[in-house]
Amino acid sequence: MGEDSLVGLVPYRNDALLAYRVFDGQTALVDLAQGTLNMLNTTATRVWQLVGERMGERMTVRKIAERICREFEVPSEEAINDILAVLREMASRGWINNFPSNKSDDQEIAVGDSTEIFEQLREQAVQKQIPLVVHFDLTYRCNLRCVHCYLIGGKKQSECSSAEIKNILEQLAKAGALYLTLSGGEIFLRKDLPEIVREARKLHFAVRLLTSGTLIDDEIVDEIAKLHPEMIAFSVYDLNPLVHDGITRKQGSLAKTLNAISALRERNVPIKISSVLMQSNIGGYRQLYSFAKKIGAQFQVDYRITPKTDGSQTPLQYHITEQEAKQVLSDPAFSREYETVDPDPVQEYTGVFNEIPCGAGHMSCYISPYGMITPCVQVPIECGSLREKRFFEVWSNSHELKAFRAIRFSDMLKCAKCEFFAYCRPCPGLNLVEMGNLLTPPPRVCKEAKHMKTLNKKRR
Amino acid sequence: MKRIKTAEATERKRYEKPRIRSEKEARELSFNCPTTSVKYCGIPFSPKKGS
Numbered sequence: 001m002g003e004d005s006l007v008g009l010v011p012y013r014n015d016a017l018l019a020y021r022v023f024d025g026q027t028a029l030v031d032l033a034q035g036t037l038n039m040l041n042t043t044a045t046r047v048w049q050l051v052g053e054r055m056g057e058r059m060t061v062r063k064i065a066e067r068i069c070r071e072f073e074v075p076s077e078e079a080i081n082d083i084l085a086v087l088r089e090m091a092s093r094g095w096i097n098n099f100p101s102n103k104s105d106d107q108e109i110a111v112g113d114s115t116e117i118f119e120q121l122r123e124q125a126v127q128k129q130i131p132l133v134v135h136f137d138l139t140y141r142c143n144l145r146c147v148h149c150y151l152i153g154g155k156k157q158s159e160c161s162s163a164e165i166k167n168i169l170e171q172l173a174k175a176g177a178l179y180l181t182l183s184g185g186e187i188f189l190r191k192d193l194p195e196i197v198r199e200a201r202k203l204h205f206a207v208r209l210l211t212s213g214t215l216i217d218d219e220i221v222d223e224i225a226k227l228h229p230e231m232i233a234f235s236v237y238d239l240n241p242l243v244h245d246g247i248t249r250k251q252g253s254l255a256k257t258l259n260a261i262s263a264l265r266e267r268n269v270p271i272k273i274s275s276v277l278m279q280s281n282i283g284g285y286r287q288l289y290s291f292a293k294k295i296g297a298q299f300q301v302d303y304r305i306t307p308k309t310d311g312s313q314t315p316l317q318y319h320i321t322e323q324e325a326k327q328v329l330s331d332p333a334f335s336r337e338y339e340t341v342d343p344d345p346v347q348e349y350t351g352v353f354n355e356i357p358c359g360a361g362h363m364s365c366y367i368s369p370y371g372m373i374t375p376c377v378q379v380p381i382e383c384g385s386l387r388e389k390r391f392f393e394v395w396s397n398s399h400e401l402k403a404f405r406a407i408r409f410s411d412m413l414k415c416a417k418c419e420f421f422a423y424c425r426p427c428p429g430l431n432l433v434e435m436g437n438l439l440t441p442p443p444r445v446c447k448e449a450k451h452m453k454t455l456n457k458k459r460r
Numbered sequence: 461m462k463r464i465k466t467a468e469a470t471e472r473k474r475y476e477k478p479r480i481r482s483e484k485e486a487r488e489l490s491f492n493c494p495t496t497s498v499k500y501c502g503i504p505f506s507p508k509k510g511s
Contacts, residue, residue, distance in 0.1 A: 035485045044478035074475040086478035112483045230485075 006084055007062040011091070011099040013052050017228055018095060019206035021178040022049070023130065028121050028178060030206040032228045033094060035270065039117045043072065044086050051087075051096060061087065061099075123351045125363035130176035131395060133364035135377050138165070138196065139185040140369055144212055145249040146235075148278060148305050148315045151185065159369040162192040164387070166199045168367065171391040173203040179230070180205040183377075185369070188215035194223045206230040210274070213260030214253050221260070225267035231298070233272040234261055238284040239291060246280060265295050277303035277328065278318040285328075303328055307433050309380060322444065326451050357412070357428050361404040365395070375404045378429025379438075404428075404438075412439045414446075424449035 020029040027040040050064045065080045090096045092103035125132040209232045237247045244254040273292045292299035361375035371386035383401045384394030415426045428438040
């Protein structure tokens with residue numbers, strides 16, 4: 001097809017497979033089909049916006065070029081050539097339709113192995129205070145009774161309605177949120193879940209769902225798969241039903257979870273298996289990892305169990321022993337990001353993340369089923385209700401959030417002077433729920449850091 | 461004498477060629493807290509690349 005005919009085409013965006021948000025004139029775009037994070041520079045962003053713009057009718061490439069020439073200092077011929085090239089690239093990646101691709105069917109798009117774009121994005125989000133990542137619990141109700149659960153249940157408040165949630169999502173999108181995790185409780189207890197996910201996708205969020213999968217039936221599988229979640233993370237504790245069901249205290253729960261995983265994998269939905277290691281399932285995580293690998297799922301384990309939200313320490317009785325924690329930390333299949341750093345791991349953190357403990361309250365936040373904002377799911381400091389105030393108002397003006405944001409590593413006196421600091425990532429939330437204040441780490445965290453230093457030396 | 465810019469000159473932005481950079485989604489590799497991943501805090505352990 002000649003260039004003359006190409007400029008007459010009217011491309012349109014393939015929004016079903018994409019999540020995106022514009023930051024400072026650049027677009028962060030998550031390709032949900034390819035699992036990539038992409039950054040469009042200012043000009044590519046403008047082309048992207050103009051492809052999606054509907055002023056009466058969609059624009060032809062010629063019209064897009066005219067607008068670019070009007071907005072940027074560029075000669076018309078150069079603009080047309082560049083626009084055709086970037087549109088071909090977008091078509092090759094499957095981001096736009098009705099435009100020829102420059103890629104043959106067996107040709108793969110080269111994608112770098114670095115995390116530079118993400119690092120840049122989170123740095124920018126912290127600097128500009130953009131809530132890039134939001135964790136929204138839609139319900140605290142659950143059909144399982146997991147022994148280690150931190151939720152207390154029994155709250156008699158009414159959950160946000162579908163309309164309230166949609167309104168909150170609109171506000172979040174305006175504030176710049178791109179990654180949205182929907183969790184609970186069991187989110188599939190909400191009959192309006194598909195409707196909520198549909199709305200979130202309409203607002204171009206990258207949506208991640210956390211579930212046990214026990215309530216997912218064939219009809220919902222199809223509905224959810226069509227909405228292209230970025231990922232669905234399933235809690236699986238062991239492949240032995242006696243162990244898994246013993247933890248969930250629901251007979252038959254493992255079988256249901258595995259059925260849901262299988263049905264979603266068949267529909268190419270990205271899956272992650274998340275496991276909490278406890279004394280009863282410490283022996284099974286390797287098998288679980290092999291299973292995840294076999295079905296092409298991501299895998300993540302975590303052994304840190306936290307107290308309940310009312311302060312009760314009862315879940316801690318299931319925590320693995322210090323010796324077992326060392327065993328997990330020493331397992332060569334797993335790594336922490338600083339293990340490869342030589343000789344001083346602390347240097348690996350750059351920019352503002354060298355000063356603040358984490359992104360909570362800076363670039364991420366948590367919303368409860370009742371519309372309450374806290375800095376993180378782990379930090380139960382109430383900052384404002386979305387039933388009383390707009391998101392922007394709470395995010396910008398809450399005294400609690402401002403105070404939380406002011407925390408620096410240097411305030412964590414024990415940590416700042418600690419010789420194992422480089423092998424640790426102190427978590428104010430964990431400090432708060434276990435030690436009663438944001439700045440003092442639980443002793444076992446310090447022991448882990450010490451062990452990591454020993455381990456790191458051995459591995460070199 | 462004061463130089464008067466035309467409306468067009470002030471509005472037009474510096475041009476750079478449209479460019480797209482890409483990388484594999486690696487949120488969990490870069491974050492070690494669950495605001496982006498699971499509900500439990502602490503450091504999530506993911507398999508090493510290539511293991």
